[in-house]
Amino acid sequence: MQKLQKEETIALRNKHIGKSCQLFFRKDPLKIVRAKGQYMYDEKDDAFLDCINNVAHVGHCHPKVVQAACEQMSVLNTNNRFLHDNIVLCAKKIASTMPDKLKICFFVNSGSEANDLALRLAQIHTGNRDIIALEHAYHGHLTSLIDISHYKFNLPGGVGQKDHVHVASLPDVYRGKYRDTEYKKDEMGTLYANEVKEICDKIKSDTGKGICAFIAESLISCGGQVIPPQNYFKEVYSHVKAAGGICIADEVQVGFGRVGKYWWAFQKYDVEPDIVTMGKPMGNGHPVACVVTTQEIADSFMKTGVEYFNTYGGNPVSCAVANAVINVIEQENLREHALVVGEYLLDSCHILAKKHKCIGDVRGMGLFVGIDIVQDRETRVPDKELAQYAHHRLREEHILISVDGPHNNIIKIKPPMVFTKENVDEVISTLDRAFKEYRHNNEMYSVNSSKQPKATEVSVKDHRPRKALSETQIKSI
Ligand code: PMP
Numbered sequence: 457m458q459k460l461q462k463e464e465t466i467a468l469r470n471k472h473i474g475k476s477c478q479l480f481f482r483k484d485p486l487k488i489v490r491a492k493g494q495y496m497y498d499e500k501d502d503a504f505l506d507c508i509n510n511v512a513h514v515g516h517c518h519p520k521v522v523q524a525a526c527e528q529m530s531v532l533n534t535n536n537r538f539l540h541d542n543i544v545l546c547a548k549k550i551a552s553t554m555p556d557k558l559k560i561c562f563f564v565n566s567g568s569e570a571n572d573l574a575l576r577l578a579q580i581h582t583g584n585r586d587i588i589a590l591e592h593a594y595h596g597h598l599t600s601l602i603d604i605s606h607y608k609f610n611l612p613g614g615v616g617q618k619d620h621v622h623v624a625s626l627p628d629v630y631r632g633k634y635r636d637t638e639y640k641k642d643e644m645g646t647l648y649a650n651e652v653k654e655i656c657d658k659i660k661s662d663t664g665k666g667i668c669a670f671i672a673e674s675l676i677s678c679g680g681q682v683i684p685p686q687n688y689f690k691e692v693y694s695h696v697k698a699a700g701g702i703c704i705a706d707e708v709q710v711g712f713g714r715v716g717k718y719w720w721a722f723q724k725y726d727v728e729p730d731i732v733t734m735g736k737p738m739g740n741g742h743p744v745a746c747v748v749t750t751q752e753i754a755d756s757f758m759k760t761g762v763e764y765f766n767t768y769g770g771n772p773v774s775c776a777v778a779n780a781v782i783n784v785i786e787q788e789n790l791r792e793h794a795l796v797v798g799e800y801l802l803d804s805c806h807i808l809a810k811k812h813k814c815i816g817d818v819r820g821m822g823l824f825v826g827i828d829i830v831q832d833r834e835t836r837v838p839d840k841e842l843a844q845y846a847h848h849r850l851r852e853e854h855i856l857i858s859v860d861g862p863h864n865n866i867i868k869i870k871p872p873m874v875f876t877k878e879n880v881d882e883v884i885s886t887l888d889r890a891f892k893e894y895r896h897n898n899e900m901y902s903v904n905s906s907k908q909p910k911a912t913e914v915s916v917k918d919h920r921p922r923k924a925l926s927e928t929q930i931k932s933i
Contacts, residue, residue: 457489458499481851491516494872494879496856504851505879507871508858510709510824513737514784515874521740524780525773533773536563537765542775549782550748553719555728560754562747563770567708567735568596570745571671574704574731575600577749578669581756582700586659588652588670591626592679592862595671595706604671607678620668622655624648626676626862627684630817630828631836645685649692656699666700669731674721677709680861681826681868683819689725702753705729708745709824712737713785714873716795716822724821740781744774790873791822798822800877801869804884812891814842823875827867827887838865842894849890855883 460468465487469479479485486504488496493515496504506512514521528542536543547561564570579585587604589595594607602608602615606623609615617623625633627648634644652670659667670692676682693703710721711734722729730753735745757764768774785791802820805827809815816830829843830836843865850857858868869883 458487462487462499480856481848486851494875503854505855505882507869507875507879507883508856509872510714510870511736511739511741512872513712513714513740514781514788514790515872516741518740518780518784520784521742521777521780524776525742528773528776531772533771535765535767536770540772540775542772542779543770546770546775546778546782549779550734550746554732554748557728557750558732558748560749560751562749562754562764562766563775564745564747564766565743565768565774566596566745567706567733568598568601569766569769570708570733570735570747571595571704571706572598572600573747574671574733574749575604575669577731577747577753577757578702578704580760581753582666582668582702584666584668584700585620586622586663586665586667587620588622588624588655588667588696588701590672590676590679591623593626593672593676594678596708622659624652624655626679626682627688628676628680628682629685630819631838631863632682641685642687645687646691648685649688649695652692653695653699656695656701660699667696669702669704670696671704671706673706673708673710674724675710675715675821675824677824677868677870678860680828680863680866681819681824683821684725686725689722689727693727693729702730703727704731704733706733708733708735709870712781713791714794714822714824714870716791716793716798719791721821721824738781739774739777742774742777743768744770744778746778785873788874794822794873797875797877797880798825801825801880804880808884808888811888812895814839814891814895820869823869823871823873825869826861827869828861829865829867838863840864842891843867845894846887846890849893850883850886853886855886857883 487499489499490497491512494506496506496516498504543563550561551559562573564573575587589604589606592607594605595601603618604621609617625648629636629641629644634647639647656667659665696703705722707720707722713719715721715724718724720732731747731749733747738744738746798820802818802825805818805825809818813833814829815827816833816836817828819826829839831839840863843859846867847857847859860866860868
């Protein structure tokens with residue numbers, strides 16, 4: 457299925473693709489040529505277990521999604537200035553999963569476009585400009601979103617913080633400003649929420665105006681798989697509304713049933729955002745995204761006289777794909793599956809934590825799990841090196857995980873929703889081995905030398921390339 461040998465692909469990429477475009481494992485990148493379910497296959501047809509692809513939500517290349525795209529593509533694809541059933545049926549379905557007031561949809565092509573439009577709607581509706589976002593948050597690659605994404609603007613060489621952007625502390629009860637060692641959960645929720653109120657008050661005293669919006673992921677991914685305290689969003693939303701602002705829930709990563717119990721992660725907190733943005737899983741790899749809002753906010757936009765047009769947003773093919781994804785989630789009970797497998801994953805991580813002191817914290821909901829790797833449980837000092845070691849070591853074992861968070865020490869697991877308990881066992885036993893190897897090596901170094909070991913110096917044992925599974929094997933999992 458390759459058109460080029462891997463070396464030629466690398467050479468052409470080096471020549472023609474911007475070096476700043478992100479590439480996993482840059483020194484030895486993977487060439488993936490096909491994928492199915494929770495497995496990806498390289499040019500040698502070796503299988504990799506995908507624990508990180510929350511885009512291939514219902515499984516890579518799900519036949520029903522592929523079929524819906526092909527069928528619609530062979531009949532019609534055009535822009536949404538014509539009537540079409542796919543877009544209205546998709547909007548109706550999405551609205552049916554939301555609180556009643558959230559029923560107006562704007563279809564776009566990516567999570568970034570969705571968040572950019574959400575900010576525009578918020579500015580028009582409130583007449584205000586100041587945005588509150590969270591520390592270490594990421595909301596997209598457009599200029600407007602880099603401006604509000606602390607994860608990006610705060611980097612060396614980043615654009616820095618703009619005047620209208622305000623950053624509230626990450627409500628991380630494990631290693632944030634207020635920790636579970638000192639406070640009870642609801643106290644922390646209130647303390648973190650009070651920071652948002654203080655920012656609202658300061659904006660009022662500085663500008664004489666209210667705020668435009670508060671935007672946050674409902675479970676915070678780039679910030680390190682953080683689960684805010686249960687009362688946090690309720691209190692934040694009430695402060696923001698009192699300050700004239702609206703609340704935006706970014707569900708680009710965590711929506712579409714990943715948390716299992718709910719369609720949308722914000723529903724965990726019993727709050728009603730004014731705008732919800734969604735993307736990634738919505739198209740299972742096809743670019744389709746959406747902004748869902750209230751009649752009042754949509755009316756404010758309409759009253760400006762704007763005629764919103766987006767060439768590809770909501771086209772018949774994209775909506776056929778999104779409809780197929782939603783149908784598969786329902787028909788294959790993937791939310792229930794995420795709940796069961798997610799619980800098993802969390803339990804397995806907790807058991808692993810009993811064996812390895814390097815696991816400081818395990819947190820998650822459904823198939824959204826983070827493992828916080830530490831040098832020492834008491835001090836909670838992050839262990840970036842060990843997290844990186846595990847990342848590379850698992851890749852050698854053909855398991856793809858990711859590592860993120862402000863200290864690059866959080867192992868993130870957010871696989872396609874068809875992930876199984878057997879897959880969990882494989883990840884956990886491989887992590888177990890990786891942690892043992894690392895410790896063994898550290899002990900050898902501390903006995904034999906004062907030199908600190910480097911992850912790359914640890915010998916790689918038991919390399920085990922896996923061959924592609926047959927169709928029958930995949931079905932039997
Ligand atoms: N919001 C969140 C929370 C995201 O994680 C991302 C992408 N990682 C985006 C928005 C932007 O989505 P896209 O890359 O589809 O533009």
